[in-house]
Amino acid sequence: MKDWKKVKQYLISFLKDEVSKAGFEKVTVGLSGGLDSAVVAILCKEAFGKNLNCVLMPSQFSSQSSIEHAIEVCEKFDIRYDIVSIEPMVSAFLKNMDNDKLRIGNFSARMRMSVLYDISFKEKSLVVGTSNKSELLLGYGTIFGDIACAINPIGEIYKSDEFEFAKLLGVPESILTKAPSADLWEGQSDEDELGHTYKEIDDLLKLMVDDKKSKDELLKLGFEASFIDKINNRMKANAFKGKLPTIAKLGEYL
Numbered sequence: 445m446k447d448w449k450k451v452k453q454y455l456i457s458f459l460k461d462e463v464s465k466a467g468f469e470k471v472t473v474g475l476s477g478g479l480d481s482a483v484v485a486i487l488c489k490e491a492f493g494k495n496l497n498c499v500l501m502p503s504q505f506s507s508q509s510s511i512e513h514a515i516e517v518c519e520k521f522d523i524r525y526d527i528v529s530i531e532p533m534v535s536a537f538l539k540n541m542d543n544d545k546l547r548i549g550n551f552s553a554r555m556r557m558s559v560l561y562d563i564s565f566k567e568k569s570l571v572v573g574t575s576n577k578s579e580l581l582l583g584y585g586t587i588f589g590d591i592a593c594a595i596n597p598i599g600e601i602y603k604s605d606e607f608e609f610a611k612l613l614g615v616p617e618s619i620l621t622k623a624p625s626a627d628l629w630e631g632q633s634d635e636d637e638l639g640h641t642y643k644e645i646d647d648l649l650k651l652m653v654d655d656k657k658s659k660d661e662l663l664k665l666g667f668e669a670s671f672i673d674k675i676n677n678r679m680k681a682n683a684f685k686g687k688l689p690t691i692a693k694l695g696e697y698l
């Protein structure tokens with residue numbers, strides 16, 4: 445049984461400790477109207493009060509409900525927020541490219557990262573990340589985009605477990621009941637793009653990663669070989685997203 449009250453307490457003190465160790469008092473969070481950033485914003489509000497600033501960064505591809513849901517969180521928890529549209533940057537980018545949704549999505553995620561780090565510099569605040577454990581293991585995020593942050597309080601929480609935690613934190617019903625989406629293009633849904641529900645994926649990831657079950661054991665437990673391979677290959681192929689760049693070792697030549 446997960447003790448979400450203890451998790452909440454721990455994460456609030458984790459945030460306070462890490463931000464203070466880095467020599468900061470303030471934090472900045474990109475708030476999308478989705479579940480992950482709502483959870484992180486509420487935790488940060490508890491930890492930093494008025495020293496939290498959320499940034500809402502719609503583009504021409506974001507749905508109207510996203511911004512409404514983000515504002516609902518800010519109003520419910522009395523969170524200070526700014527709205528910075530990334531539409532001009534995305535429009536400029538669109539002038540010189542074909543209509544490739546993934547490229548536009550990755551570019552948008554990196555524009556949001558640039559805005560957050562600019563605000564971080566201006567306000568002397570640290571960027572707090574919002575990637576959950578499912579996204580991090582699958583590499584389902586843009587490198588140097590939405591994955592970029594100074595600290596991440598939810599990187600050990602699987603998406604399918606996060607809903608229960610979000611309820612305890614008071615995340616509004618409008619967010620709890622909608623499908624997870626990167627909102628990078630009209631109608632995008634994480635689960636459609638990944639080809640499975642987060643529950644299906646997380647059930648497998650927990651056994652494969654946390655319990656270190658072999659493929660044979662997973663097959664005996666009823667998982668399909670193609671599903672195991674697909675998730676395993678995806679994790680391996682995207683593992684680089686969690687590592688620092690490889691630097692050439694020149695020891696003996698210098």
Ligand SMILES: NC(=O)c1ccc[n+]([C@@H]2O[C@H](COP(=O)([O-])OP(=O)(O)OC[C@H]3O[C@@H](n4cnc5c(N)ncnc54)[C@H](O)[C@@H]3O)[C@@H](O)[C@H]2O)c1
Nearest residue numbers: 546549550553579583584585586587590625626628634684
């Ligand atoms: N959490 C979310 O909901 C969210 C947010 C943004 C993006 N996304 C999704 O994440 C995915 C992002 O696409 P992506 O992964 O193709 O783009 P990406 O830019 O994150 O990663 C691809 C790039 O990584 C680099 N790379 C590839 N292999 C490497 C290696 N072995 N070592 C070092 N660098 C390497 C290359 O530069 C390559 O272009 C999409 O499916 C997108 O929809 C999800």
Ligand SMILES: Nc1ncnc2c1ncn2[C@@H]1O[C@H](COP(=O)(O)O)[C@@H](O)[C@H]1O
Nearest residue numbers: 474475476481500501502574590625626
């Ligand atoms: N429209 C947005 N405004 C602010 N921040 C956003 C927006 N869209 C995405 N973000 C940030 O990126 C992460 C990842 O989003 P996914 O929906 O998981 O792709 C999100 O948590 C926000 O911090």
Ligand SMILES: O=P(O)(O)OP(=O)(O)O
Nearest residue numbers: 476478479480481624625
């Ligand atoms: O990262 P978020 O906040 O956009 O959450 P979701 O992935 O549920 O859209």
Ligand SMILES: [Mg+2]
Nearest residue numbers: 476478625626
């Ligand atoms: Mg989202």
